[in-house]
Amino acid sequence: MTAPSFSVYGLATPLVHAGDDMTTHILAAVKRSECRGLQAGDIVVVAESALATAEGRTTRLADIEPSAEALRFAEEYHMDPRHVEVVLRESDRVVGGIPGFLLCMKNGTLLPNAGIDASNAPSDSVVLLPTDPDASAARIRAAIAERTGADVGVIVIDSRTHAMRLGCSGVAIGCSGIPSVIDERGKLDLFGRELEVTKRAVADCIASAAELVMGEANECVPAAVVRGIGLPTGDYAGVATIDASECLFMGVALHTDPALLVDGKRKP
Numbered sequence: 001m002t003a004p005s006f007s008v009y010g011l012a013t014p015l016v017h018a019g020d021d022m023t024t025h026i027l028a029a030v031k032r033s034e035c036r037g038l039q040a041g042d043i044v045v046v047a048e049s050a051l052a053t054a055e056g057r058t059t060r061l062a063d064i065e066p067s068a069e070a071l072r073f074a075e076e077y078h079m080d081p082r083h084v085e086v087v088l089r090e091s092d093r094v095v096g097g098i099p100g101f102l103l104c105m106k107n108g109t110l111l112p113n114a115g116i117d118a119s120n121a122p123s124d125s126v127v128l129l130p131t132d133p134d135a136s137a138a139r140i141r142a143a144i145a146e147r148t149g150a151d152v153g154v155i156v157i158d159s160r161t162h163a164m165r166l167g168c169s170g171v172a173i174g175c176s177g178i179p180s181v182i183d184e185r186g187k188l189d190l191f192g193r194e195l196e197v198t199k200r201a202v203a204d205c206i207a208s209a210a211e212l213v214m215g216e217a218n219e220c221v222p223a224a225v226v227r228g229i230g231l232p233t234g235d236y237a238g239v240a241t242i243d244a245s246e247c248l249f250m251g252v253a254l255h256t257d258p259a260l261l262v263d264g265k266r267k268p
Contacts, residue, residue, distance in 0.1 A: 006228035009035040010213035010221040020054040023143040026223050035225045038150040043226040045210035048158045049120045049127050050222030051136055057128040059086055090114040108241035133174025134238045141176045151233050153178030157207035170207030172239050178231045181240045
């Protein structure tokens with residue numbers, strides 16, 4: 001059997017500003033790129049920072065008044081109290097932290113500083129995550145279909161660290177038009193044993209592949225087209241998540257200290 005191959009095309013755009021239409025930026029970049037237009041089955045990958053900026057999800061730290069809780073966390077973890085206040089407002093729960101970072105639960109996932117980042121933000125500002133990345137992906141997908149007729153998938157991605165690993169890789173935080181996870185259970189391995197637990201996080205894998213051409217710094221490549229993956233497109237919506245109690249990392253923490261997540265606050 002021939003191994004499948006795919007291509008990834010970076011989409012360079014001008015600097016994105018609040019109120020911009022990301023679909024317009026994406027389609028203009030597609031015309032300039034080597035992918036020569038969008039095709040059915042293509043997957044459009046969009047960086048959350050650019051999308052959030054277009055959606056007006058930036059906050060000036062000068063406008064933030066830290067709460068007593070923010071001041072307490074800021075002193076403990078050596079952070080700007082204003083930044084901490086924004087993180088607290090955006091978090092569902094704060095689990096703990098290390099110097100410079102709070103570990104937060106938000107939208108069913110575990111991430112540092114509730115996904116808030118000062119990188120690629122205007123001076124003295126931070127970029128928040130899109131309010132509803134799945135809905136944003138769906139809007140972009142619908143707009144692309146309306147303007148081009150192409151049936152594509154759309155993934156909104158972020159960079160995340162992973163437990164006990166150095167560096168960041170891509171992860172999907174919003175998805176529309178393709179399955180985010182493919183269940184491999186029931187298939188046979190090389191020695192005929194049936195797979196019992198394997199599920200492939202294909203949207204996360206695509207996110208990491210796209211990040212190789214999108215970059216993390218001043219590249220101004222906030223989107224990409226991934227072609228040739230062969231995933232079905234259709235009425236798929238959302239990134240699949242699991243409850244904290246089902247997660248290996250969070251499950252161990254909860255077993256060790258069940259009070260960690262009670263009412264969204266750390267145990268005193």
